[in-house]
Amino acid sequence: MSDIFAIYTHSYLQARSSSVNPRIINRCVNLARTEATVADISYFEPPWFRVTSEQPDIPSENADVTRRPLAFGSWALPKLRRELHDSDDFVVIQALLSLCDLIHDPERAYEALQLKIPDRLADKLLDPLPPVRESSVLLLSLFARLADGKEAIVKNKEILENLYLTLGDEQISIRLKSAACIELVSRSWMAADVLVETGLIETLLELIEKDEPSDILEYHLKSLKCLMYECGKCIALKHDGFKIFMKLLNHEKSSIVCKALDCLAILTSTKKGKKLAIEKNLLKTLTKLIHYGDTDMCKSAASVIMFCTVKTRAKILAAEIKSLAKRLIRLSTNPLNVALQMFSIKALTNICEHPLVRKEVYDRYLNELTQMQVDPTNAEYKKTLLQIVSWVPYKSE
The missing domain is CATH 1.20.930 (Transcription Elongation Factor S-II; Chain A)
Known part of the structure; x- marks a missing residue:
């Protein structure tokens, strides 16, 4: 991607052709132009910083979000909403990235919710282009930071179904952002009710058993911790959640072990969980963890022991x-x-x-x-x- 604050003339060409002397590139571009060029601030040594990008419009495989036309004021979001389904894929990517920049402002975020922009992202989650899918999930994550944004996501069944499908995407970065988005949504107990009803606990337990990177696995465990309350505990126990969490106690990353212990603490607060803890001889494993684990691991293990030793x-x-x-x-x-x-x-x-x-x-x-x-x-x-x-x-x- 080109940089809006590039201080050198033709910095894009210089970055793409690093083996060529930058002065030769500058002279070639000047000779190729039909109009006479005037020396600007980038010719100085050292060059001054630019205020805007002056790079030539060269087709590339990357979409330059700094060069796209953007409306301002009250017309900005409606214009970007229309561009989400433009026939040009680059325009769609640029619109998504521009929305990601604007939605950081809470006022713009609530304006986007009124325009129902999250609903327009449902089909983009399954777009053939990975950049479109990744940017769509990232934009939903920004909406999920707001209470109304969480509500807008869970109210649309198509968004939830497609978001669950992105958890198994072939691109690791998309799976990571999707897991982070779901973890944000699950923090709200009202949204968590809908997630439990739509079978998210079963989906996450299946994904945990697969060979997922530790960062994604940690997000899944955080989500399960938020979802496993009341009937969520029974659903997790019914789908071998206790056995799955016990396997994670041997994980090489301590943060994963801590999250698995937190989930076990929730399950062992139930009658069936206490019975399984006795059958699986969980106390011996917990004793090792409180002897050789770090402070966080000892805290989580002690909480499980507290529930396990009631009977x-x-x-x-x-x-x-x-x-x-x-x-x-x-x-x-x-x-x-x-x-x-x-x-x-x-x-x-x-x-x-x-x-x-x-x-x-x-x-x-x-x-x-x-x-x-x-x-x-x-x-x-x-x-x-x-x-x-x-x-x-x-x-x-």
Whole structure:
């Protein structure tokens, strides 16, 4: 693409023919012109910066958005809307990129919503040209930053169907932008209801099982985290979501593991999820993560342990893992991360209801727990933990 702020004469030709001396290119262009040329500011050494582009109109495989005619004022968006379905593909690409520049302004974005420009993008999502598909998804992502934009996207069933199809596009960049767009839309609970009803959870779970790049995978997990509430949890469990998330715990990228743990925390808050955690022996895997993972991974793993150890059978399994209670105590005494401390204290409270764990913690770590510094929001959780640890079920007279 050419640059509107190019400071050298004929910078486009110089960039395309880097092996030729720039002075030769300048002289050749001057000789080819029919009219006499006047020395301008770009002839100086060093050249001055230009205000506008003066590059020649040379056909190329790229669409130069800086050279397209654009209306201003109240006529700009209607003109661009008409150009979205122009017969010239370059005009369509230029219109899409110009809209992407304008929609960053919230006032222009709401004006575009009134003109129903998102509805005009439905068929462009499946255009044969990859640049058109990519720019269309990018433009929808800009609309998805607004509440009304999310609503406009989910109200159009054709947009949703075609947007789901772009998740399997052959171009990685399009799949990435499509995943980011859906993640933005799923943040709104009103839009998330529609996404769940249209089967997005099942689609994302199928895509996660494929060999997707980590960046795309991370967006899919973020979207699932927003969608898995109420009936969304049951849908994910029904389509082997628990098994899929457990596989991701062995992923080489820590951020992917953290997102998978966050999704598991949502599933283990259900009755069926707690049962699956016991059957899959999830506690052993979580114990490794809180020992060798970073702070974010420990926080996410502790949240899953908190939900996994509610049932009696899970407390028995936790008591068999000797290093679990000790590690949770170490994490509980860290006041620098409030969320990590809260999850660790609550998980420790659950497993301390087992008599053997409670006795070990009381004999070896009671003084450490009593003196640990906690955030004011975690003070009540600390009080409950100390009550459980100090509780004696039977005291002889």
